[in-house]
Amino acid sequence: MSHHRSIGALASGCLALAVTFTPALATAQPNQTATQRLKDLQVLSITDFHGALETGGTVTVDGVRVPAGGAAYLATHLKQLRARQPRTVTFSTADNVGASPLISAAFHDEPTIEALNLLGVDASTIGNHEFDAGQSELLRLINGGCLPAGSAAGNRTSCPDGTFGGADFPFVVSNVFYADTDETILPPYTVINERGIKIGVIGAVLEQTPDIVTAAGVAGLEFTDEVTAINRASAELTARGVNTQFVLVHEGARPDTTAYTADCADGTTVSGPVIEIAEDIAPAVDLVMTGHSHQAWVCSIDDPAGQPRLVTQAMSSGRIITEHNLQYDPRTKDVVRASAHATNHLVTRDVAPDPRLQRHVDRYAALVQPIANRVIGTLTAPADRTPAPGFGDSPLGNLIADGQLADPTVVGTFGEPVIAFMNPGGIRADLDAGEVTYGEAFAVQPFSNYLVSLTLTGDQIYTLLAQQVTGANSPASGGYTKILQVSEGFTYTLGATGAIEGSVTLNGTPIDRSASYRIVTNNFLADGGDGFPVFSSGTDRYFGGVDIDAFAEHLATTSPVTPPASGRIVLG
Template identity: 50%
Template sequence: MAFTGRDRTWLRGRRVAALVAAGTAAVLAVATGGTVTQAATTGKPEPTHTQIQLLAINDFHGNLAPNSPTSSTGNVNGTPAGGAEFLATHLKQMRAAAAAKGEQSVTVAAGDLIGASPLLSAAFHDEPTVEALSGMGLEIASVGNHEFDEGWHELLRMQTGGCLPDGDGQNNQNSCPDPEKPFMGAKFKYLSANVFFENTQKTLFAPYKIKTFKDGRKVAFIGMTLEDTPNIVTKAGVEGLTFTDEIETANKLVPILKKKGAESIVVLLHEGGFPADPRAYNSCPGISGPIVDINAGLDPEIDAIISGHTHQGYNCTLQDKAGAPRLVTSASSFGKLVTEVRLSIDNKTGDVDRAHTVANNQIITQDVPKDPRTSALISKYQTLVAPIANKVIGHITTPSISRTQDESLESPLGNLIADAQLADASVVTDGKTPVAAFMNPGGIRADLASNAGAVTFGQAFTVQPFNNFLVSMDMTGAQIKTLLEQQFSGVNGPEAPRFKVLQVAGITYTWNPAASAGSKVVPGSIEIAGQPLVDTTTYRIVTNNFLSDGGDGFPAFTTATNKFFGGLDIDAFADYLTANDPYTPVPTDRISTGS
């Protein structure tokens, strides 16, 4: 049957009459040719914004078990914080609170989830940490520099799964220790937009992920790795890869993401800043560092930056280069904080309404129930690692030995490690014994603790968790002078947060804080084995393979010759404590300041 215009008018009138009980909004919608929505039938205005909860962590570093609450790694402003069991519970509670409000949630991370990890995770190639974070509901993570500690091939295994043929505990590590349960890989997705295979346009991992929520809202996440990664990890770990500029890489992706319908864009960036007050974890006093310049250079279409790397907690609103406010956050390290961002997305534009988007850094307190699943996982690996971790390797005559540097930037623990490297027999070759040792301070990850003076392998490993190899090599006196000046110049120069002074054994010298970069070492002050350094003399020295490759801004090491690889640095450290049992810290008198 065909309807005439008069018939259609009659039917429309009947439809309007039938909907009167639904309210004026419904009548107006029909009478004007509009669509009746649930909001219209209830008389409530249609929502203009969608609220999405974004939970973020960074720099977890395999810290599954809580750290000592009296250490800087185990508390936030005096409140005991951290531990995977408590982190899992807090995340569940925060998601549940959002769900009760009808909000959806996504959990992300900004790199360094693994690497430089305590023995509980490192002894199993960080498989326990990947398993724990997967169980907590982590969905997306950028790749940090420490994800490359065991090389990019191993990082791919972290994503895809599989077991290593590592000799069932070789070098105090054991992949897939439970033969009944192979390692399945991460359930979350790693992203690395600026890490390419050399001479290709192919990235190591996907550059971004677009998450579509139930209402059709799309949020894009770009994963960004520290551009300087090749300078601060072992060369072999990134061989064959190229790291590109964070700003340029992210900005190139913006039009691609918008074309795919993602108006809301978040960068997960493994680079960060330094607030003037490190205790102000939920504000942003005097923020400085690379994050400031990166924020200023990123496309204004990018709505928020979740950052990391510096192990600082901050919650900033910084202006983008168009003058609009943009959230820039970081959740400290070791699972002590979690950042909750409440993204407010405009339903008309699909873009983040920054004026109504807020963030909060929440302390992972230990006053909540432990997550049973995470507790069971930790207990399992604690049992497996116990024979290695609890072995007493020596004693110290003080409760602990500090890595805190004095005015000259020398530390008691740095001296101990350098002495251990110098004494290690594995680096002696062709009758040539090193006469000096150099240790990077960034590789000393914690104070050396003890149990009433007894030091276990687990405690020693916490200090040196990288399994670096020791390397002996020949350097001339002139090369050593260049090396020492590189502590105060280049990437380690005055613009750095702090000079990077190597910890030494067998060598003494004086540096002048008031002198200009390149001339800080006082002429004539350098002595090796108690004798003045001679430019033309060749000296046998020892360091780790990270520094040997020029890491931490010390290219002078790459000019050395006759390199010979010895054993692991942690073995040298443990052997030295055993051979010098009990050990008494020596004075910090190898490096001095003056003019």
């Protein structure tokens, strides 16, 4: 049973980027003698790094987009922050890998694990993207070892030096089990001794991970309620005498949504499933660090005992470091929450890059150049993933869907597909006009999913279109609307609960609910991912090639390409 439910506003305080926040506690401040014995402890956190070795992109500050991130610059900022405190630890709240730029993905994200080692990460949990290539590959990245010969297929290779040592730090997760067992796939927690301070670090990933990754990636695993698993681990740590406890949970919240809302002290609102999770985590936990939603915020959320507790998130792609400043009481062996405060720091690129990290990045940048620089086609105009006002499809989404429909590898014994569906979350970058390189195309589709053709009835297609705005994708239940991008010739009008009856057409002919239609999509969606379970009911499955290869081939064979205009999906 999931603990997620609709709740009212929480009494919380949240502040945004580059500000310091200290929760106002109802408990008394420590006296002078107690203050003198307290030890300062700095906790640094990053999240959703996604292999962003060269740059994290930009952050908007006072209306201006500021370049941010990059592993070498992140290392410098971490070093500067650590210089402030002798006792310091650094954590990641996961999605370290997956959806990575080509510089990391071309080497199966081994460069990212090596970079995190150099960055001095002390522990990490796992996120949904750690399962993109399945549990075996996740464990290989943690434990080390090379993929077997032949892994270079699809412009990827493993161990360019012949060896890969894996992570130098522990990964923890308390709520992922081997199916039908009580055994977690990784330790539920670790204990770090930082200059005499014992810190219990508990990990968890969102319970809904199987809904947003491929079925093959999580086969044989069971994802359980986050709070139940965290609280079990917390009780074990308490029994071991470890009173200072932190949680790394890969679940998030973002501004201006509707479910699980926390009204913040400065008038802003942050909402999402992690708000409720944080409210229910055992009072023994002193700090909750989150991820997944790629936002930067610092909040105070009451624990079950009614005491405020810091809950934070550090954006994504190495653009933000959250610094938590805590005080530890050696007598109680616990953190004094009354003095806790946190600050989100922008990882600017106006500092000297760390030499070791820069050499690491430069090496892999050189190794990937022959692949990245190969021109595969040209565009006569920019291809953007943002739909025009009033439409649910985008020029880039249309272009990708058209390429999937044209891919010959998905034409098997069951017939040729007539409709393609592409999930918008799988489109990760825009394309400029002019020449398009493989590296640029890869940035658009970095997951290397397989294409799958299957058969749906017209009635199932109507159900599919309704699932874009209902069920797991209903904003009212805490989800996010996901409008699938579609191929040329398929059109409809989308209403509040699905496609308007009779508006769904293929090449001008209304879809017949009782007829069968051959469609193509990626294996993530075909397995019911992103809250589209009707895909998993499709019949006569036939696996084709990799999605990025279909996109690259479509650009190559149709260039120069004019991106298809929005208008296939009208928002009613």
